[in-house]
Amino acid sequence: xxxxxxxxxxxxxxxxxxxxxxxxxxxxxxxxxxxxxxxxxxxxxxxxxxxxxxxxxxxxxxxxxxxxxxxxxxxxxxxxxxxxxxxxxxxxxxxxxxxxxxxxxxxxxxxxxxxxxxxxxxxxxxxxxxxxxxxxxxxxxxxxxxxxxxxxxxxxxxxxxxxxxxxxxxxxxxxxxxxxxxxxxxxxxxxxxxxxxxxxxxxxxxxxxxxxxxxxxxxxxxxxxxxxxxxxxxxxxxxxxxxxxxxxxxxxxxxxxxxxxxxx
Ligand code: NDP
Numbered sequence: 001x002x003x004x005x006x007x008x009x010x011x012x013x014x015x016x017x018x019x020x021x022x023x024x025x026x027x028x029x030x031x032x033x034x035x036x037x038x039x040x041x042x043x044x045x046x047x048x049x050x051x052x053x054x055x056x057x058x059x060x061x062x063x064x065x066x067x068x069x070x071x072x073x074x075x076x077x078x079x080x081x082x083x084x085x086x087x088x089x090x091x092x093x094x095x096x097x098x099x100x101x102x103x104x105x106x107x108x109x110x111x112x113x114x115x116x117x118x119x120x121x122x123x124x125x126x127x128x129x130x131x132x133x134x135x136x137x138x139x140x141x142x143x144x145x146x147x148x149x150x151x152x153x154x155x156x157x158x159x160x161x162x163x164x165x166x167x168x169x170x171x172x173x174x175x176x177x178x179x180x181x182x183x184x185x186x187x188x189x190x191x192x193x194x195x196x197x198x199x200x201x202x203x204x205x206x207x208x209x210x211x212x213x214x215x216x217x218x219x220x221x222x223x224x225x226x227x228x229x230x231x232x233x234x235x236x237x238x239x240x241x242x243x244x245x246x247x248x249x250x251x252x253x254x255x256x257x258x259x260x261x262x263x264x
Pocket of ligand 1: 013014015016017018019020037038039040041043044065066067068093094095096097143144145146188189190191192193194195231
């Protein structure tokens with residue numbers, strides 16, 4: 001069964017690498033028109049070339065945009081509409097985590113983390129909501145973390161901001177049913193990313209392959225599936241929730257953590 005997104009317009013924030021790029025690739029392969037952004041122009045261009053090399057006829061639009069800058073996001077939304085048409089699916093993926101405990105998290109760090117987790121969602125939602133209201137299959141899908149339900153002291157600010165985002169996602173889902181806009185999220189465990197690749201390059205034991213090295217991390221952290229997730233795994237969950245296949249699902253969160261969740 002296909003994701004039924006052919007001809008629909010999708011926006012992926014932070015689509016220039018990792019999970020976002022994997023979601024872009026699935027959407028393009030399924031025949032959707034896809035727009036994505038990131039801050040770094042070079043990374044954005046590389047992602048565009050990667051997609052066009054695989055799918056020369058892809059209907060895509062990319063633009064450098066920082067999701068924390070309201071005006072840039074509003075302009076991005078206008079440009080998306082002009083280039084691809086009215087948006088049907090918004091995937092809020094842009095962001096990163098912060099490793100720090102209470103002792104070494106300053107007030108400014110808290111403010112930054114809260115700003116990132118709230119406004120990386122609020123700015124795009126504001127900018128695209130009017131368009132989404134006009135779609136017959138509208139959805140907003142937020143990338144969130146298992147930290148929202150299972151906080152870790154070494155990521156104290158990210159954990160609590162993630163909990164707030166889960167709460168916010170639920171409220172938006174309920175408020176937006178009147179507009180026919182579904183709002184869901186995915187809860188990630190640990191997924192292979194550029195950050196992990198960089199750490200692998202500087203590993204102490206050069207004999208370890210990528211699979212062995214990441215497998216050891218997963219085992220040490222107690223991930224039951226004993227490996228990290230691959231970007232396409234959360235990306236498939238994202239595309240499912242964004243797609244008409246999830247037409248009766250709103251206010252929901254899919255766990256993509258290899259069984260790392262400790263709650264029922
Ligand atoms: P990557 O670093 O590979 O991708 C992050 C993407 O977001 C990049 O395209 C980056 O581009 C973009 N981005 C970051 N900040 C902004 C911004 N302010 N405005 C616009 N674009 C931005 O990370 P992942 O694919 O691993 O992560 C994707 C999401 O999943 C993130 O929100 C992350 O916090 C979350 N997550 C990831 C986990 C993991 O284990 N990998 C675990 C839990 C959550 P650029 O830097 O050029 O702007």
